[in-house]
Amino acid sequence: MTWEPWLIGFLEKWTAGLAAESAGVNRVRYSPNIVLINIPCPSRLSPVHIVKAFLAGADGVYIGGSMPPADCHYKVGNYKTFKRMYLLKKLMAQFGIEPERLRMDWYVSPMYRALAKNLDEFVETIKKLGPITSRGRVDGL
Amino acid sequence: MSEGLSIGFLELTGCSTCLENVLLHEKLSGILGGLGSVKYWPSHGYTVEPDSLDVLFVSGAVRTRAQVEKLKKLRGKTRILVAYGTCSIYGGLIGLTALINASSRGEGFLETIKTVPDIVEPDILVTGCPPTRDQLDELAGVINDYLENEKPRGKVFIGNRNSLCRDCPRKPRDPSRLEMPGIKRDHELVGDDGRCFLEQGILCLGPVTSSGCGHLCILRGRPCMGCNGPARGVVDQGLNYISSIGSILLKSMERIRMFDYFAAEIDRLVDPMGYLYRYTLPKSLLTKLALKKRGVSEK
Amino acid sequence: MIISPVPGIGEDARLVFDEEEGRIKNVRLEAVNKLFIEEVLRGRALELLPSITPIFCSSDSWSYTVASVMAVEDVLGRKPTIPALGLRRLGLLLEIIENHVRNNAFKTLPLLGVDVRGEALRILGYTSRVKELLTGRILNPVIYVPGGASWKPDNSILREMAGLARILSEKIDDHGRRLIGNLRNNELYNKMLNLEFSQAGYVAVIGGNGEPGIINGEIALLKPSGGIEKLGVNELLDKVNISSMGFSYWVEINGVGPVRSGPLARLNIVHGYPSEKASSIYEEVLLITGGKPVHNPFYTVLARIVESIYAAELVYESLSDTDWLSGVLMNTKESPGKIGYGVVDGGRGLIIHRYLADEKLVVRDLSLYTPSHFNYAVLRRDLSLLKGRVLGDETVRIAEALSTLYDPCVSELTINPVVKGEG
Numbered sequence: 001m002t003w004e005p006w007l008i009g010f011l012e013k014w015t016a017g018l019a020a021e022s023a024g025v026n027r028v029r030y031s032p033n034i035v036l037i038n039i040p041c042p043s044r045l046s047p048v049h050i051v052k053a054f055l056a057g058a059d060g061v062y063i064g065g066s067m068p069p070a071d072c073h074y075k076v077g078n079y080k081t082f083k084r085m086y087l088l089k090k091l092m093a094q095f096g097i098e099p100e101r102l103r104m105d106w107y108v109s110p111m112y113r114a115l116a117k118n119l120d121e122f123v124e125t126i127k128k129l130g131p132i133t134s135r136g137r138v139d140g141l
Numbered sequence: 142m143s144e145g146l147s148i149g150f151l152e153l154t155g156c157s158t159c160l161e162n163v164l165l166h167e168k169l170s171g172i173l174g175g176l177g178s179v180k181y182w183p184s185h186g187y188t189v190e191p192d193s194l195d196v197l198f199v200s201g202a203v204r205t206r207a208q209v210e211k212l213k214k215l216r217g218k219t220r221i222l223v224a225y226g227t228c229s230i231y232g233g234l235i236g237l238t239a240l241i242n243a244s245s246r247g248e249g250f251l252e253t254i255k256t257v258p259d260i261v262e263p264d265i266l267v268t269g270c271p272p273t274r275d276q277l278d279e280l281a282g283v284i285n286d287y288l289e290n291e292k293p294r295g296k297v298f299i300g301n302r303n304s305l306c307r308d309c310p311r312k313p314r315d316p317s318r319l320e321m322p323g324i325k326r327d328h329e330l331v332g333d334d335g336r337c338f339l340e341q342g343i344l345c346l347g348p349v350t351s352s353g354c355g356h357l358c359i360l361r362g363r364p365c366m367g368c369n370g371p372a373r374g375v376v377d378q379g380l381n382y383i384s385s386i387g388s389i390l391l392k393s394m395e396r397i398r399m400f401d402y403f404a405a406e407i408d409r410l411v412d413p414m415g416y417l418y419r420y421t422l423p424k425s426l427l428t429k430l431a432l433k434k435r436g437v438s439e440k
Numbered sequence: 441m442i443i444s445p446v447p448g449i450g451e452d453a454r455l456v457f458d459e460e461e462g463r464i465k466n467v468r469l470e471a472v473n474k475l476f477i478e479e480v481l482r483g484r485a486l487e488l489l490p491s492i493t494p495i496f497c498s499s500d501s502w503s504y505t506v507a508s509v510m511a512v513e514d515v516l517g518r519k520p521t522i523p524a525l526g527l528r529r530l531g532l533l534l535e536i537i538e539n540h541v542r543n544n545a546f547k548t549l550p551l552l553g554v555d556v557r558g559e560a561l562r563i564l565g566y567t568s569r570v571k572e573l574l575t576g577r578i579l580n581p582v583i584y585v586p587g588g589a590s591w592k593p594d595n596s597i598l599r600e601m602a603g604l605a606r607i608l609s610e611k612i613d614d615h616g617r618r619l620i621g622n623l624r625n626n627e628l629y630n631k632m633l634n635l636e637f638s639q640a641g642y643v644a645v646i647g648g649n650g651e652p653g654i655i656n657g658e659i660a661l662l663k664p665s666g667g668i669e670k671l672g673v674n675e676l677l678d679k680v681n682i683s684s685m686g687f688s689y690w691v692e693i694n695g696v697g698p699v700r701s702g703p704l705a706r707l708n709i710v711h712g713y714p715s716e717k718a719s720s721i722y723e724e725v726l727l728i729t730g731g732k733p734v735h736n737p738f739y740t741v742l743a744r745i746v747e748s749i750y751a752a753e754l755v756y757e758s759l760s761d762t763d764w765l766s767g768v769l770m771n772t773k774e775s776p777g778k779i780g781y782g783v784v785d786g787g788r789g790l791i792i793h794r795y796l797a798d799e800k801l802v803v804r805d806l807s808l809y810t811p812s813h814f815n816y817a818v819l820r821r822d823l824s825l826l827k828g829r830v831l832g833d834e835t836v837r838i839a840e841a842l843s844t845l846y847d848p849c850v851s852e853l854t855i856n857p858v859v860k861g862e863g
Contacts, residue, residue, distance in 0.1 A: 043387075046380065046381070046384045047380040047381075047383045047384055048376050048377055048380045048381065048384070048426065051377070051380060051426040051427055051430060052426065054430050055426060055429060055430055055433065069396075069399075069400065070396040075396065076392075076395045076396060079395040079396070079400075079403065080387050080388055080395075081387075082400050082403060082404075083386075083387040083390055083403050083407065084383050084384060084387035086400075086403070086404055086407050087383045087386075087387065087407050087410070087413060088380070088383055090407070090408075090410070090413050091379065091383070091413045091414060091417070091427065092427065094412075094413065094414040095240065095414070095427045095428065095430070095431040096240070096431050096434070096435075097427065097430060097431055097434060132430075132433075132434055133433050133434055133436070152450055152451065153451075154452075154473060154475065155495065156494065156495050156496070156497060156498040156501055156579070157498050158498040158499075158501055158578065158579050159578075159579060161542075161564060161568070162568070162578065164561055165561070165564060165565045165568050175558075176557055176558055176561055183445035183446075183447070183449075183450040183451055184445075184448065184449060184450035184498075184546075184547075185448070185546040185547070185557075186447050186448055186546050186547060186550040186551070186557075188445050188446075188447050204473060205472070205473055207451075207472070208451075208473075211451070233495070234477075234491075234492055234494075234495035235475065235477065235495050237477060237480045237492065238475065238476045238477050238479070238480055240480075241476045241479055241480065243474075243476060246474070246476070247474065249472075250474075270577075270579055270580060271577060271578055271579045273577070274572075326485060326487055326801070327485075327487040327488065328486075328487040328512070328516065328585070328586050328587075328801075331770075331772045333590075357576040357577055357582075358576070358582045360576065360591075361575065361576055361582060361583050361590055361591035362583070362590030362591040363582040363583065363585075363590050363591075366491055366580075366582075368580070411485050411800050411801070411802050412483070412484050412485035412488065412802065415484045415485050415488045415492075416485070416488070419488070419491065419492065
């Protein structure tokens, strides 16, 4: 049995979320290793949620927000998200957890091809990093 | 009632300076029967382990297998076990070594730092580095209650668990518009104007720390270091703190400056772990994750 | 035979006796627990160290804070203000009193059958109250910051402190004098004073007039032959010869070794005590010792008494006239460098912190030199005096008492001081 990474992604429903839907409509494939969840705004995500996702077995966590940053549906959500996640990445590095396991990208809704490409890329990055726990996961469960 | 009580003090890994305070606090010492009741306290010359103890104060974090055994053994002999001081509950300063793989450095070490509640069930928990006079007042009342009543009322946490900011004497100009104008490191606090530390750019752990200490540092011109442990509702001091300051850091620059502007400011914080987890590292979710990554079992 | 916990030291240490036909073949003090915390100090933000290093030590924790603040100050290139220095000195004097009273009453004297623990506890009540008034807490004196102090007590607090300090000074004087009288008639103690110990070197910080310097003065090395050599901190660290036996300790300094640090070292090096009660008790003690230097470590009990009386007088003196507190509290003018030193001659002995920081003020390397690094070698040698004696109650008692005299801090011993890199 080979190890397959398991990732979780949080997408802002107004932009990245719409892009994901468009990817489906347009039959653009992206890696099945990532589970996507639409949320109104990533700034609602606390670093606690991210770390809990890792603890629950996610090998990587993806965040998709809106572009340009100032175009946030809630005006400043992207900035709050960026500051929190940037600081969290710094902290993760100090704990010996690769900061690359947390990735943020910014989208407008027509960017479904870019989304698919970025997700595939992220899954590849995580594959290279290996499982987050030393035991590893089986069959992407 | 205090006659014939037997009191013990157990010092695990930590400085344990706080234990002496128990006997120096008049009310508490009076209830316990003072020095005359002390039957066990190795660092103060009482080395013979008694058959039973009415009250055992445990300070320090758990680092060795021998300490685990000792703690379990004494728990069995003790009526009221008090986890005393932040080290015993959250790991304290010594908890900063939680990520050092001690078990590979010598016989008998645990793989990480454990706390007293990880090993045995304490009856009373007192945080603080050291617990303050007011906390000891409250502790005296609870211990008195426990000694008098056959059936104690279960595990008790001593001290106010509200966030320090709630009744902080340092007020921001307008709490609803609180903004951190950047990140200053501790030694860069110049010209303190008596306002909220966050508003001066100083990383004060007040928002995520419980106020049982009575604002000791804040009243003396120093930001909170988090020594009293997390406030009620705080899952993880550091992670919740990141959430808080993410909202207020350079708030007025949002939508005006690019991300790299914020990144450059955050980069000034060279040691987030040291700032955010000085007293609670073993209890951090990130520590749990790092240990899991390393393959250290939860047990 | 193994003694654990060691009376007065606790669970983290054990005394190991190797026995051969009922006689002691060898005896040594071993560390059981290790802190490893110096490992996590590397890579830390420099300014955080003063709040973290006190965890090494319960009885010298304020000395650690101050040594750490001084080393950070040195890296930053800040000069501390006069009020700040005064506040630091005040805190350290209080800690010295606590140290000596605690060590005598709770650690050494119970082994001699002398129980003054109740009296000692009352004295500790006074010191801890004054410490609390000074910084809000008995641990982590947060007001001490690089370049100054973040806060100073107002006049009403100062008055309250001065009142307590006056009573403290009287109580300590009385306590000390009665204790000396008591010890003179103690059979076991006199027996211990008659043991023959070999010579040692002594190291302490000495002020301009030959008084104990604490944070103010030069490091002085007293050779067994009698000559005093003044050393800069850099010079001292260059001349150290370190041994490692699971943990490191200093074998010799500049060809002199082993070298003792702490109350007995200071008693041997100082010219005298510039205060009334202390100098009178000092004269009395010199009559008992029959001159200086004294090499028998059991005189440490008396040295602690002299020094606690002296420190209490100084505390009262500096609180009854507080002109020194009137100036500017903080100096933030700085010119950051790379290396910083902090030197404090605390209750237990000499503490040296040496930090090496990079341009972002992150600690790249550090060395912590502690009292136990000096004293372990002397303790080892002193314990070897018991070799060949019958292993019995009395010899065990002597070994235990000897250990408490050095108040060896097991966590201090586990600190590795060898680092000398220049980044």
